[in-house]
Amino acid sequence: MSPNPLDIQSLVSDLRSTLTSTVLTPDSPGYTERIVRWSKTIPNNADIAATVVGCRKYGVPFAVASGRHTTSDASSCEDGLIIDLHLLNIVSVDPDARTITAAGGCIWRDVDEAAAQHGLATVGGTVNDRRRHGLIIDNLLSVKMVLADGSLVTASKQSLPDLFWAVRGAGQAFGVAVEFTFRAHEQRNPVWAGKLLFPLDKVELVFKFANDLMGTSDGDSAVMINISTSPRANGELAIAVAVFHNGSSESAQSIFQPLLDANPLVREVAERPYSQLNGMMNPTFRDRKRSVDKGAAYTIPLRPEFVRDVLAPEIRRLHSQIPASEETMILLEFYPTNKWSEIPVEATAHGHRGNFQNIMIAPRWKYAEHDAIAKQWALNVAGLVVKEREEYGPPIEEPITEYGNYDHLSARPRGVYGMNLERLVEVKKVYDPDNVFNKWYPLLKE
Ligand SMILES: Cc1cc2nc3c(=O)[nH]c(=O)nc-3n(C[C@H](O)[C@H](O)[C@H](O)COP(=O)(O)OP(=O)(O)OC[C@H]3O[C@@H](n4cnc5c(N)ncnc54)[C@H](O)[C@@H]3O)c2cc1C
Numbered sequence: 001m002s003p004n005p006l007d008i009q010s011l012v013s014d015l016r017s018t019l020t021s022t023v024l025t026p027d028s029p030g031y032t033e034r035i036v037r038w039s040k041t042i043p044n045n046a047d048i049a050a051t052v053v054g055c056r057k058y059g060v061p062f063a064v065a066s067g068r069h070t071t072s073d074a075s076s077c078e079d080g081l082i083i084d085l086h087l088l089n090i091v092s093v094d095p096d097a098r099t100i101t102a103a104g105g106c107i108w109r110d111v112d113e114a115a116a117q118h119g120l121a122t123v124g125g126t127v128n129d130r131r132r133h134g135l136i137i138d139n140l141l142s143v144k145m146v147l148a149d150g151s152l153v154t155a156s157k158q159s160l161p162d163l164f165w166a167v168r169g170a171g172q173a174f175g176v177a178v179e180f181t182f183r184a185h186e187q188r189n190p191v192w193a194g195k196l197l198f199p200l201d202k203v204e205l206v207f208k209f210a211n212d213l214m215g216t217s218d219g220d221s222a223v224m225i226n227i228s229t230s231p232r233a234n235g236e237l238a239i240a241v242a243v244f245h246n247g248s249s250e251s252a253q254s255i256f257q258p259l260l261d262a263n264p265l266v267r268e269v270a271e272r273p274y275s276q277l278n279g280m281m282n283p284t285f286r287d288r289k290r291s292v293d294k295g296a297a298y299t300i301p302l303r304p305e306f307v308r309d310v311l312a313p314e315i316r317r318l319h320s321q322i323p324a325s326e327e328t329m330i331l332l333e334f335y336p337t338n339k340w341s342e343i344p345v346e347a348t349a350h351g352h353r354g355n356f357q358n359i360m361i362a363p364r365w366k367y368a369e370h371d372a373i374a375k376q377w378a379l380n381v382a383g384l385v386v387k388e389r390e391e392y393g394p395p396i397e398e399p400i401t402e403y404g405n406y407d408h409l410s411a412r413p414r415g416v417y418g419m420n421l422e423r424l425v426e427v428k429k430v431y432d433p434d435n436v437f438n439k440w441y442p443l444l445k446e
Contacts, residue, residue: 007058049150072408074439104178116275121187132219137168145175148436166427169350192245192252194269210334211301220246228329294378295406296385299393324366331360351418
């Protein structure tokens with residue numbers, strides 16, 4: 001139900017009289033650029049708390065937004081207010097303690113660049129990050145949050161451990177994270193990384209290499225494979241391999257020789273600072289079309305026949321059904337799993353740890369009239385990945401969950417949090433019993 005317009009007016013007037021941040025409404029200059037969100041003045045914790053409390057008082061829905069990268073609607077709000085943290089992007093590094101403290105609106109570029117100035121790095125998203133050090137949440141030491149009642153708390157293993165357990169996997173459901181402190185790792189050497197492009201007929205060679213790499217990599221080498229059309233392959237479907245090695249060109253070449261010798265159509269690999277790594281794929285994602293991401297988990301070895309005979313024809317089928325969908329991608333991670341699998345699934349709320357990999361099914365298209373077809377296509381392809389895993393993958397006893405960050409088509413919470421769901425619901429009842437933070441995976445019934 002939409003909130004009463006008079007309540008919205010009262011809320012805006014309350015906020016304007018109390019906050020140091022600027023509140024934009026449809027009649028404000030600059031509104032259309034950023035919709036209703038903070039502007040010019042950096043939001044502070046007191047402003048954020050006052051906004052959460054004000055929204056509750058007047059029954060106005062709100063969403064929290066940082067990078068606004070999700071293709072779900074979890075950081076948007078049509079009839080209410082957006083707490084936009086993008087100006088909250090200060091990073092400080094303590095080189096002696098080896099910690100990085102990042103404000104809640106930072107993007108990984110802010111963090112990577114600040115850490116690199118001290119020869120440090122932490123684990124971040126995108127491309128082939130540091131599987132040697134586990135998941136991002138395994139490197140989180142503490143987080144400061146504004147909770148549903150407006151209080152500001154710090155959660156860590158020592159302080160509010162139940163909240164700290166919950167936010168490592170379901171942070172968006174518990175409050176506004178205003179500051180993260182991460183463990184940092186020494187990263188003085190450059191890394192070897194880049195892109196190799198192959199025609200689709202090299203599918204056996206490429207996937208044999210990637211499968212084998214998962215058996216031999218010690219955590220310093222990984223690939224991400226993108227099946228998509230490429231102008232460098234005359235607009236045909238091709239295999240783009242993002243390669244990563246935490247070491248020199250020489251050591252990388254001995255590992256990646258089978259790919260380097262396979263006559264790639266494009267060979268753009270080089271040593272570069274680690275801090276440039278997460279930006280390497282930015283050009284691929286720059287042209288923002290209509291898009292939605294859907295994840296699924298697969299097991300190693302992945303049969304090349306599945307890619308050639310199922311995934312590639314599925315992409316072609318979408319091209320024939322929807323105009324302007326040539327930039328559709330299917331991304332397959334080949335990341336060593338041993339480090340994150342050392343930690344028991346129940347140690348954090350994140351339910352997706354184990355010896356399996358993620359695929360991201362990412363239709364890209366142009367016209368709203370094709371939204372439903374594209375979404376259904378993504379769901380169907382995810383179903384085919386699961387079928388392949390069940391028919392050809394090694395037997396795995398535990399139920400395999402989905403990676404919540406890749407699921408923007410509303411998987412059920414059980415499918416994301418698995419065996420952790422019951423405990424997560426109990427912690428939610430303690431910290432947000434009225435379900436104020438209700439975006440993304442629903443933990444409490446409305
Ligand atoms: C091109 C592309 C590449 C991607 N690559 C990766 C990858 O390599 N690894 C990976 O894990 N994921 C990846 N993702 C998925 C991405 O991590 C998720 O979409 C993630 O939610 C984006 O974070 P954001 O800050 O941009 O979120 P937003 O879109 O701003 O928000 C997403 C959700 O988080 C909540 N939220 C955001 N900030 C806060 C905060 N400070 N406090 C509380 N809640 C908050 C929002 O309310 C919302 O519910 C990728 C997505 C895309 C589109």
